Amino acid sequence: MFETLQAQPADKILALMQMYREDPRETKIDLGVGVYKDATGLTPIMRAVKTAEQQIWDSQDSKVYTGLIGDPAFGDAMVKLVLGDAVPRANVAAAATPGGTGAVRQAFEMIRMARPDARVFVSNPTWPNHLSILKYLEMEMVPYRYFDDETRGVDFDGMIADLKTAHKGDVVLLHGCCHNPTGANLNAAQWDAVIEVLLETGATPMIDIAYQGFGDGLDADAAATRNVVASMPECLIAASCSKNFGIYRERTGLLMAISADTSAQGLNQQTLAFLNRQNFSFPPDHGARIVTTILNDDTLRADWMAELEDVRNAMLGLREQLAGELQRLSGSDRFGFLAEHRGMFSRIGTSPEKVEALREKHGIYMVGDSRMNIAGLNAQTVPVLAAAIIDVGV
Numbered sequence: 126m127f128e129t130l131q132a133q134p135a136d137k138i139l140a141l142m143q144m145y146r147e148d149p150r151e152t153k154i155d156l157g158v159g160v161y162k163d164a165t166g167l168t169p170i171m172r173a174v175k176t177a178e179q180q181i182w183d184s185q186d187s188k189v190y191t192g193l194i195g196d197p198a199f200g201d202a203m204v205k206l207v208l209g210d211a212v213p214r215a216n217v218a219a220a221a222t223p224g225g226t227g228a229v230r231q232a233f234e235m236i237r238m239a240r241p242d243a244r245v246f247v248s249n250p251t252w253p254n255h256l257s258i259l260k261y262l263e264m265e266m267v268p269y270r271y272f273d274d275e276t277r278g279v280d281f282d283g284m285i286a287d288l289k290t291a292h293k294g295d296v297v298l299l300h301g302c303c304h305n306p307t308g309a310n311l312n313a314a315q316w317d318a319v320i321e322v323l324l325e326t327g328a329t330p331m332i333d334i335a336y337q338g339f340g341d342g343l344d345a346d347a348a349a350t351r352n353v354v355a356s357m358p359e360c361l362i363a364a365s366c367s368k369n370f371g372i373y374r375e376r377t378g379l380l381m382a383i384s385a386d387t388s389a390q391g392l393n394q395q396t397l398a399f400l401n402r403q404n405f406s407f408p409p410d411h412g413a414r415i416v417t418t419i420l421n422d423d424t425l426r427a428d429w430m431a432e433l434e435d436v437r438n439a440m441l442g443l444r445e446q447l448a449g450e451l452q453r454l455s456g457s458d459r460f461g462f463l464a465e466h467r468g469m470f471s472r473i474g475t476s477p478e479k480v481e482a483l484r485e486k487h488g489i490y491m492v493g494d495s496r497m498n499i500a501g502l503n504a505q506t507v508p509v510l511a512a513a514i515i516d517v518g519v
């Protein structure tokens with residue numbers, strides 16, 4: 126029977142990872158997949174994670190199933206981390222998922238269950254896997270303008286004009302912070318305007334927040350999400366712990382469904398549990414337990430926050446250095462946007478041919494749409510990248 130299968134399109138980001146591995150050049154630089162690397166090129170296990178794992182190893186006496194939504198303590202800790210006090214806890218249904226991607230997938234399925242004809246508005250561009258999962262689920266997607274190729278900032282007028290065409294029963298997918306793949310983000314006033322349009326149209330927001338703590342700080346990065354949930358009657362939020370806890374392979378995420386009052390919460394909660402059962406039954410626990418241990422222990426939490434701040438500041442430092450180096454080499458300010466962007470990524474805004482030239486000639490790997498992972502750089506590789514960017518004529 127399997128001879129009837131059709132080859133599926135390769136994921137651009139994962140295909141690039143493979144090409145990088147196969148490149149024998151010692152000078153190659155990996156700016157592809159969104160993984161944080163320290164100055165030595167290592168993706169370290171955070172100190173608090175190591176300590177929490179040790180504590181779990183010492184104290185855990187069973188690996189019996191948790192519950193379909195995972196350990197409720199994980200949900201409580203993460204709801205607090207992401208939403209703060211923006212809405213009463215009783216309005217939030219939450220379920221642990223395998224990573225942020227698992228939360229995105231479950232959110233789309235919940236939308237499809239509630240409204241089989243819902244259209245999902247997606248930023249142009251967005252994380253390619255958003256599009257791939259929507260396509261796989263046969264859900265209709267509508268791109269909205271987002272990135273301004275000239276300024277490398279947000280095409281805000283275009284975005285608002287496109288969002289105004291949404292209706293009640295549609296969903297608008299937003300990136301809570303650190304937009305992937307562009308690095309260009311809305312400011313607070315622009316978020317207010319988006320909320321206004323959502324209220325006018327009656328569309329439901331869904332927020333993917335995968336990089337909390339990587340942009341302007343843990344609370345600052347959650348501010349827009351909190352504003353949306355406090356202003357809107359309903360909202361879906363897919364949160365990831367992969368990046369900010371550095372536990373990529375543990376697959377740790379949380380899906381939240383927020384309703385205007387507690388009466389809808391029960392049905393939402395039951396739906397999330399049902400969806401988990403259908404797709405994978407119990408969600409993974411190890412990463413969730415690490416996160417819960419850290420967030421519920423003052424000392425571990427403070428240490429985690431301090432290390433995350435160091436990571437964030439290191440990325441900001443690399444942004445400044447790269448923008449400065451390019452200013453020096455180009456004699457212009459046209460790369461200033463690199464210091465303005467936030468999060469792991471920046472789209473430099475060049476053609477696939479130039480991205481290929483960077484790879485072929487200089488061994489610099491970035492996604493074909495010219496997204497580069499700033500966290501893949503270090504103080505030594507920044508000047509190499511800057512020189513290559515100028516050399517290929519970006």
Ligand code: LMR
Nearest residue numbers: 138157158159160252305
């Ligand atoms: C990325 O965009 O590089 C990350 O979110 C990793 C992934 O799974 O694609």
